[in-house]
Amino acid sequence: MPEPQTHQRPTVMAVWLIIAGVIGWWAAFSLTMERLHLLENPGSQASCDFSPLVQCGKNLESWQGSVFGFPNPIIGLAGWVAPVVVGVAILAGARFARWFWWLFELGMTLAFVFVMWLIAQSIFVLGTLCPWCMVTWVVTIPSFYVVTLHVLRTGILPAPASIRRGADTLMGWTPLLAVISYAIVAVIAQARLDVLGSLF
Structure with a gap:
């Protein structure tokens, strides 16, 4: 069944x-290199190893950096092509x-969950902040938000009218949602790793 005709073409979402x-692809490519x-x-040492706290090497060489038996950035090299093509x-x-939107939403959800897990591993287990990894975090989080809100507000994912209206309203607040998410990660990283103390 085609997408419901309740909204105009989501141009802003496509550009994003x-x-x-x-x-995201460039970050994955850089990490692969x-x-x-x-x-x-x-x-x-990796060129992005700036300090014991801010570095890529420890993340890349850990088992968390190759969860599926090959370097995680290879997933990004393949996966980030999809948003570009869709946009x-x-x-x-x-x-x-x-069905296409369902699969795309599933892919974005899996990417979001994987990134959340990697953030937790980076902060709580490895004790590092990988620069290129953080670039991936920065683009994955809002991308998940916009796709999820889009499929909810258009009725692609079945939901009550109140949820569709809420998703439509929240779509305009996606940048704020992303900033709040970044702030939460930053606060957790500061509490766990004392980022400011190590930098100054």
């Missing part, structure tokens, strides 16, 4: 998906079937 996809560098030069297709006038 393209921007987020490009940024760093991982290759570490594999080729055992004992060396470009929307701008080109494409309309996707309901």
Whole structure:
């Protein structure tokens, strides 16, 4: 069944998906190159290793950095192509079937959950803040919000009218939701790692 005709083409969301996809892909590519560098030069440091706290190397070389048996950034290299393609297709006038949106929402949800897990592992287990990883966090969180709110407000995901109206209202507040999410992560990182104390 095609997407309900309750909203105009989500141009702003499409533009964001393209921007987020490009940024996320570049972060994944950079992390992949760093991982290759570490594999080729055992004992060396990654170029994004700035301090014991702010670094990529520890994350990349940990088991958390290769959860599925290969470096996590490879997932990003493949996965971030999807938002770019969807965003470009929307701008080109494409309309996707309901099942397509369900799969896209599932992908964004899995990405969000994975990123939340990686944030927890980074802060509570590894005790590091990986710069390129944080770039991934920054684009994944709002991307999940906008896609989820879109499928709710348009009725692609069945929901009561009150939830659809709420999702429609919240769509305009997505930047604030993202900032609040970043602030929560920052507060947790500060409480756990004393980031400010290590920097100043």
